[in-house]
Amino acid sequence: MAAKWDSGHTNPVLSLAINKDKVVSSGAENGELTIWSEQGTPIGKLHLKGDEDVTGVTFSPVSSSKLYASHGETVAVLDIRALGEPVETFSVNKEEINCISVNETDSLLAAADDSGTVKVLDLQSKKVCRTLQRHTNICSAVAFRPHRPQSLISCGLDMQVMLWNVQKARPLWLTNLQHLAQDEEDLDLHQSPGQLFNPPLAHSLSVSSCGNVFCCGAEDGKIRSFRIAGTRFEEELCFKAHTQGVSQVSFIGQDPGQTLLLSGGNDGRVCVWNLGKDTVQPQKSHKPHHPKKAASKVKAKQMAEASPKVSSSLCIEHGEKVNWILGAELQGSKVVLVADPSNAISVYQLGEL
Structure with a gap:
């Protein structure tokens, strides 16, 4: 309760x-x-x-x-x-802001808005130092990476996830979730004939404390985990987390070999996922002698095999659409704070997780 x-x-x-x-x-x-x-x-x-x-x-x-x-x-x-x-x-965005993020040195602030634009503010000069315009629909989330104050990630309702460096106006790397979802769909043996395809509009993202792993929650109810290497990133894991859109994802405290992720959905559920090394890093396979499409199919198959290993440590039937989730330690106890369409904040105990 x-x-x-x-x-x-x-x-x-x-x-x-x-x-x-x-x-x-x-x-x-x-x-x-x-x-x-x-x-x-x-x-x-x-x-x-x-x-x-x-x-x-x-x-x-x-x-x-x-x-x-x-x-x-x-x-x-x-x-x-x-x-x-x-x-x-600061009034520099032309449309409503959906998400803000500040880097760890408190020198830059990124604001993502309905136009798909991310404005990056230099907090010392109090001026816009970069305007990032590549999303073709609402930019729903943006996050700076820990340990890399010039690097940030964004995602949006155009189903695209992008890695940026503030020094450059173009993304270093981008992925279209619709293309990834098509590969996953082709391998989904549980999908019934004629099932309606729910587009993976990207609603939320969270970066782990190491700065090299991030997760994205989408409208198709799936959470996708990515690993960043240099100037690119690759999807490592994809699993069905909610029966409706994943409105929020948020990493919480990490122990060696273990990564805990909170998720909240439009289905009114709040879950804690255990993303260990065995699931976040699927075994490598020999590269096929085929074009990129075949390689992506192999990767999708690897993730499908890894997905059953993803376990939910706790799943709470909150009952209301989740607007925001936040893991914290308050008064000596690990808790998750949940914001929803009511005017109250719900606080759930997480026990020894």
Whole structure:
């Protein structure tokens, strides 16, 4: 049974973040923003001007009191010690921002919007240093990579996943999930004849703490894991995680040889997945003497064989569409915070996971 943090908002909660001091921030519809103690008590509330939905919140990795919040086409910088008027605002995106990410040195901020554009802000000069325009539909998520402050990943409703370096205007590497899904579909023996194909629109992504592995959640209910090597990445794992779209994925604490991933879906389920070395790194096979298409079929077969090894450590029937999930350790316990179309935040205990 979930505990409820229900005294911070009057509108649906859309976004969550936590800082190193275990202070939680939540953003909601109509400009609502709340700061919480780790006990779940609101310690600050703010209504951002314009009444636009607060679609993203993230704390500075360098200063735990600095909070970035996106609402409408604007990113506000706030000081949670004296929550009030923004310290500064950036209005550089032309359409509504869906996701923001700050690199680990707190020098760059990326904002992905409905036009498919990612604006990268230099936080020292307070100017846009790069405009990344390659997505042909809504850019739903963007994330900087740990240990590589100039490198970021984006995904969108054009079904494309891209690896960028801020120094370049073009992606270093990109993958179309629709092409990957076609290979997977060809090998899916469980698919019944005439089954409707659900396009893998990319909704969410998360990068592991090592910076070389990331996961992407899509509308077809699947989670795909990729490994980055240099200037490219390759799909290593694909598994069916939800019966509807995967609205959120989020890595949580890692132990040697083990990777735990949270996922939330439009089916109202919240799951914890155990991505160990045996599943994230399928055995290599001899390269075929055929074109790239044959090679991709071999890779898809490898992933199909690895997928049954992916185990769900915990699956919670939350019952509501998941807007955001966040793994944390609060008051000495591992928990997952869940935001949904209600005005409350649900808190589930994860036990010894």
